[in-house]
Amino acid sequence: MADHGHGPPKGITRWLTTTNHKDIGTMYLVFSLVMFMTGGLMALGIRAELFQPGLQLVDPAFFNQLTTMHALVMVFGAVMPATVGLANWMIPLQIGAADMALPRMNLFSFWLLAVAFVLLLSTFLMPGGAPASGWTLYPPLVLQSGEAFPMAIFSIHLMGASSIMGAINVIVTIVNMRAPGMTLMKLPLFSWAWLITAYLLIAVMPVFAGGVTMLLTDYFFHTSFFNAAGGGDPVLYQHVFWFFGHPEVYIMILPAFGIVSEIIPTFSRKPIFGYEAMVYAIASIAFLSFIVWAHHMFTVGMPLAGQMFFMLATMLIAVPTGVKIFNWTTTMWRGSLSFEPPMLFALAFLFLFTIGGFSGLMMAIVPSDFQYHDTYFIVAHFHYVLVPGAVFAIMAAVYYWLPKWTGHMYDMALAKWHFWLTAIFVNALFFPQHFLGLAGMPRRIPDYAVQFSDWNMISSIGAFGFGLAQLLFVWVIIKCVKGGQRATAGVWDWPHGLEWTVPSPAPYHTFEKAPEVH
Amino acid sequence: MSGQNAKSNRGLTARLLLMVAGSFAFGFALVPLYEVFCEVTGIGSRDRLSRMAEYDGAATAQPRTIVVEFTASVPDGGRWEFTPVESSMEVRTGQLYEAYYRAKNLSGRDVTGQAVPSVAPMRATKYFVKTECFCFTPQQFTRDEERDMAVRFVVDRDLPPGIDRLTLSYAFYDVGRVAGGTT
Amino acid sequence: MSKLPILSGALAALAAVPARADWDLLNMPSGVSELSKDIYGTHMLMLWICVIIAVITFGAMIVAMVRFRKSKGAVADQTLLHNARLEAAWTIIPVLILIGMAIPAVESLIKIEDTSGSELTIKVTGYQWQWHYEYLGSGVSFFSRLARTSDVARQKGSGIDPLSVENYLLEVDNPLVVPTGIKIRMLLTANDVIHAWWVPDFGMKRDAIPGFINEMWISVDADKPGTYRGQCAELCGADHGFMPIVVVARPKAEFDAWLKQKQAAATEVAAAVTE
Numbered sequence: 003m004a005d006h007g008h009g010p011p012k013g014i015t016r017w018l019t020t021t022n023h024k025d026i027g028t029m030y031l032v033f034s035l036v037m038f039m040t041g042g043l044m045a046l047g048i049r050a051e052l053f054q055p056g057l058q059l060v061d062p063a064f065f066n067q068l069t070t071m072h073a074l075v076m077v078f079g080a081v082m083p084a085t086v087g088l089a090n091w092m093i094p095l096q097i098g099a100a101d102m103a104l105p106r107m108n109l110f111s112f113w114l115l116a117v118a119f120v121l122l123l124s125t126f127l128m129p130g131g132a133p134a135s136g137w138t139l140y141p142p143l144v145l146q147s148g149e150a151f152p153m154a155i156f157s158i159h160l161m162g163a164s165s166i167m168g169a170i171n172v173i174v175t176i177v178n179m180r181a182p183g184m185t186l187m188k189l190p191l192f193s194w195a196w197l198i199t200a201y202l203l204i205a206v207m208p209v210f211a212g213g214v215t216m217l218l219t220d221y222f223f224h225t226s227f228f229n230a231a232g233g234g235d236p237v238l239y240q241h242v243f244w245f246f247g248h249p250e251v252y253i254m255i256l257p258a259f260g261i262v263s264e265i266i267p268t269f270s271r272k273p274i275f276g277y278e279a280m281v282y283a284i285a286s287i288a289f290l291s292f293i294v295w296a297h298h299m300f301t302v303g304m305p306l307a308g309q310m311f312f313m314l315a316t317m318l319i320a321v322p323t324g325v326k327i328f329n330w331t332t333t334m335w336r337g338s339l340s341f342e343p344p345m346l347f348a349l350a351f352l353f354l355f356t357i358g359g360f361s362g363l364m365m366a367i368v369p370s371d372f373q374y375h376d377t378y379f380i381v382a383h384f385h386y387v388l389v390p391g392a393v394f395a396i397m398a399a400v401y402y403w404l405p406k407w408t409g410h411m412y413d414m415a416l417a418k419w420h421f422w423l424t425a426i427f428v429n430a431l432f433f434p435q436h437f438l439g440l441a442g443m444p445r446r447i448p449d450y451a452v453q454f455s456d457w458n459m460i461s462s463i464g465a466f467g468f469g470l471a472q473l474l475f476v477w478v479i480i481k482c483v484k485g486g487q488r489a490t491a492g493v494w495d496w497p498h499g500l501e502w503t504v505p506s507p508a509p510y511h512t513f514e515k516a517p518e519v520h
Numbered sequence: 521m522s523g524q525n526a527k528s529n530r531g532l533t534a535r536l537l538l539m540v541a542g543s544f545a546f547g548f549a550l551v552p553l554y555e556v557f558c559e560v561t562g563i564g565s566r567d568r569l570s571r572m573a574e575y576d577g578a579a580t581a582q583p584r585t586i587v588v589e590f591t592a593s594v595p596d597g598g599r600w601e602f603t604p605v606e607s608s609m610e611v612r613t614g615q616l617y618e619a620y621y622r623a624k625n626l627s628g629r630d631v632t633g634q635a636v637p638s639v640a641p642m643r644a645t646k647y648f649v650k651t652e653c654f655c656f657t658p659q660q661f662t663r664d665e666e667r668d669m670a671v672r673f674v675v676d677r678d679l680p681p682g683i684d685r686l687t688l689s690y691a692f693y694d695v696g697r698v699a700g701g702t703t
Numbered sequence: 704m705s706k707l708p709i710l711s712g713a714l715a716a717l718a719a720v721p722a723r724a725d726w727d728l729l730n731m732p733s734g735v736s737e738l739s740k741d742i743y744g745t746h747m748l749m750l751w752i753c754v755i756i757a758v759i760t761f762g763a764m765i766v767a768m769v770r771f772r773k774s775k776g777a778v779a780d781q782t783l784l785h786n787a788r789l790e791a792a793w794t795i796i797p798v799l800i801l802i803g804m805a806i807p808a809v810e811s812l813i814k815i816e817d818t819s820g821s822e823l824t825i826k827v828t829g830y831q832w833q834w835h836y837e838y839l840g841s842g843v844s845f846f847s848r849l850a851r852t853s854d855v856a857r858q859k860g861s862g863i864d865p866l867s868v869e870n871y872l873l874e875v876d877n878p879l880v881v882p883t884g885i886k887i888r889m890l891l892t893a894n895d896v897i898h899a900w901w902v903p904d905f906g907m908k909r910d911a912i913p914g915f916i917n918e919m920w921i922s923v924d925a926d927k928p929g930t931y932r933g934q935c936a937e938l939c940g941a942d943h944g945f946m947p948i949v950v951v952a953r954p955k956a957e958f959d960a961w962l963k964q965k966q967a968a969a970t971e972v973a974a975a976v977t978e
Contacts, residue, residue: 538966589824591890593954595895595913598896607840608840636891640917641818641918642917683816683818685819685821687824687916687918689892689915689916691892
């Protein structure tokens, strides 16, 4: 279909009716940035309360609402939509396709998500407040929720539907619409990562939907799935949830792996080392992610054989993950490195995600997990893999592709300030939490015994520093959208991939005729 | 749309609708299928638990003596007094024993209770065979009624050697007024 | 990159700090039982292995970042694309390391799950928001809730400085009393929602699930009588952070005397009620 010449419609109509992957990608990214700030504000509320022992700012019940909603917003509103936004923008460009395979479903996926979040965030205003049982929604506690409960469940169903449809779109696009000559083993690693992530999404989002529906029927229709009185078991929910929940965390990190695999080669000026190994590693991680879920539940009273199986399977994940880390390092080896903002974030990812990986390996060991479980050690681990892990990769991707999207180079100096402030404060924020967990501080508590004061204070200072630094990020982006030095098609010194063959900014319609790939 | 496209679209639509109908039917079929699954695997069959279990004594290990403890809970504000008559007994594996729990209705009206059993360690559960148990059926109590309820059990001789003490616990729940029986 | 020295320094400090039986601010306590010391040892072993691997891995990253900078004239070697032997090596060697890590872990686990040989059974019931303890077979049972001093101080805007409250948030009205030197079997259940019972010095936590009983065992070395504190370790509602656990471990003779005295008091109360 040829370019219409009159461009997209103006104003709000454009954003309500567009089926263009670039527009939809932009909407997802803007949405995720707003959600990141929203979830961030909740985190600041948490860390402000935890700045000192004693309860100064919030009631314990509201504190639990903050921790619950912070997680739900960050997982389902910030990280996942950001990776979906990047997928929408970049997959068609990387494979030489004119758009995603199912553009109208693509638009529907986005607006479903927006509605879902209006619903979820509105629960703060309902009697009884937002859900306060932790983002994991364990029964029986979650069944003590008030009016927010059905809204939260409905919101989750909408988010799930949005994700599943998005995943279908990604798979159909990559399988069917690659340019001639682009075999699967020539697919860029970001697209590979998303192809596998999409399968994970389709496999597990329905399980989550089933689990929360069982919560709904236990709450309203007197079923007893999770109620011992009727022959059920609360632990059943945990199995169902974590069967979804573990692949879910890989859904969040695999696209990040893909991003890092794009960026490190560019700024090392040589191709990724071990392309095939990287593909097999991602596929192995995805497969293993299905058989480790009970490592989130080691303390429920599991038979010895179960504990041993899940311990060993979880430890195994370290192997393909290690392969990736070694391959990224070797990509830099005998390269020619420069340290623009995308590379800075990618390298910080490499270091800091690895730290998160080590704490994860320690947690896999069941006897020691009996001491770590439900403490700040766990909180430290997952924040390391998610914040300097997934979030840094997303920021790296934004700094990498922003010139392609906008046609302008951004303020490099400001971006570097953003990087350094973020990298330093993120460690001040989360590293002390390892010590807190080991010293005995449980998680999800609004107040603590006085020996935990010092580390909590440092962590809270880190949180505020980190939060403020993100304002720089927003400013860099806004400034870049408004103007800046013209970006070339290639943008960087050593671009690789089809996306760098189109002009910057990428025209509204690209690859209407498929390119030749060699 | 060409005629061939329209035809293949119709065929696809028909197959997709069939899949939807089939999935829905599968959901309904799961009710009897669940019973079949339990029969075949022997896992916690509803039928097995509610039937008087016949202990057939097919175990091979030598009998030994262990301690069986009895404990009781009344969760979630239920208005019962519910205690084991004896808190523990020495038990020879392979032999039939009888233990009692005493329950009193404190709710001020006629009410039905249901006991939910649990055994620790969990792996002892399948070796703790209840041939008769008040936990199999809802128990109706008139206002202020107090009575003893029996559980007859055998600890299978094949109980793993590492277990020298096991605990039978009941949680007693209020399942509604007498007229309805179970909820 | 300036972050790395700070990070590896912190990690090394973490590993080097010796464990003490009381609250140590960097590391897990080694605790007061054979089991807790075993778990501590496993934890330290894993930590050391991770530190060593980290030093090697981060070392390689730093060398690469320094040595192959474009600003220092490095030219990229476009032929360094794959090496099957290297891939095999850094796949197989980690697997061997993992097997080495798994063996002591499995041994520990078998010991943890073996509750045989216990001499006392205590049933613990989690409530929103306090604990109930019952010494099975003795007729002694009681609730244990957050001490009044802490409870008053922790109210929002109480104006009371937590530092002025002794054992703030870790004191109860009726502590659990246990004898030292024996294996104690803990039965865990809950009244309403899932809770979890955890005393770091004993090395173990386990969930307390309504309608079911879980078991675990603890012990306190005979030469370690004293007071040990812990907290609920599963989100159970608003006051999850305000239902601590205090265990007073006494030599067996003292414990027996204490239990007898509690039994007598319980009988008195029961007699008074039925009169």
